[in-house]
Amino acid sequence: ELYALGFMECLSSFFPVYPAGTALSRSLVCEAAGTKTQLYTIFSSLLLLIVILWVGPFLEALPKCILACIVVVALQGLFMQFKQLKPLWTLSKFDFLVWIVSFLATACCDVTQGLAISVAFVLMTVVFRCQW
Known part of the structure; x- marks a missing residue:
């Protein structure tokens, strides 16, 4: 996925396109927030790191169906x-x-x-x- 993202970013730099960050769900959230540059990737990556390190252990006990519901709600716009x-x-x-x-x-x-x-x-x- 990282190779594909890097290749896509290099190729899209030649065209006036919306910059993608990572996964489709995060890109949709960033589009809804009105991002215009790649700078949002730094902030969203830092926030994701904080969630993984400190909030992640609390989410570990949740069943997979609850986590799937979170993803479905995040993709509601799609x-x-x-x-x-x-x-x-x-x-x-x-x-x-x-x-x-x-x-x-x-x-x-x-x-x-x-x-x-x-x-x-x-x-x-x-x-x-x-x-x-």
Whole structure:
């Protein structure tokens, strides 16, 4: 994961993109907080270190289902994207299909395979858009 993150940061430095920090859940929290630079990574990493060192032992006794609920609540914004499908269909059918294919590929396959299928499908739709 660290290799992939480092490669992505090097590659994305050539484009005006939103900088990702680490996991999707932390990136969503940072986006909701309005971060604009990579400086937030230092602060969030320090906060994560404090939680792991001092709060972590208190969370060790919790069952895994409780910890899973914490993750699901943190990803609530991601799950709320289902409401955006109907307006996306009317706005762009290609983007709607990209969303559906990416979701189904990631849900049915491994995350890595889902990402590869999604990227291949996006490249295919770009070719179709250029041809039309």
